[in-house]
Amino acid sequence: QLQLVQSGGGLVQPGGSLRLSCEASGFTLDEYAGGWFREAPGKEREVVSCISTTDDMIYYADSVKGRFTISRDNAKNTVSLEMNSLQREDAAVYYCAVSIFGCIADMRRWRYWGQGTQVNVSS
Numbered sequence: 001q002l003q004l005v006q007s008g009g010g011l012v013q014p015g016g017s018l019r020l021s022c023e024a025s026g027f028t029l030d031e032y033a034g035g036w037f038r039e040a041p042g043k044e045r046e047v048v049s050c051i052s053t054t055d056d057m058i059y060y061a062d063s064v065k066g067r068f069t070i071s072r073d074n075a076k077n078t079v080s081l082e083m084n085s086l087q088r089e090d091a092a093v094y095y096c097a098v099s100i101f102g103c104i105a106d107m108r109r110w111r112y113w114g115q116g117t118q119v120n121v122s123s
Contacts (some may be wrong), residue, residue: 034079050052
């Protein structure tokens with residue numbers, strides 16, 4: 001079965017840190033760009049970060065630039081998102097996804113999606 005399995009997330013206080021991981025199962029990740037998206041209540045899903053197949057292109061949304069770090073480990077078939085200095089505005093369901101088309105804006109081109117994981121930021 002081809003799937004992405006997410007782990008991490010949870011509740012953290014403002015200013016805290018969390019790490020999200022996404023492991024591919026049934027296929028190898030090295031042919032795909034990896035991305036993280038989030039969806040807050042009442043808002044559309046948005047891209048948070050993306051990393052190309054060879055790490056030569058990395059994108060961050062302006063809202064997370066300098067606080068979040070995306071990485072990939074093709075040997076472990078994983079893509080991760082390190083989130084630091086979390087703010088209440090970062091609370092959302094986070095999804096990982098992969099795209100054979102690279103870091104493309106059209107979400108319909110992202111082939112596989114993780115199950116989503118909740119990130120809550122509250123004191």
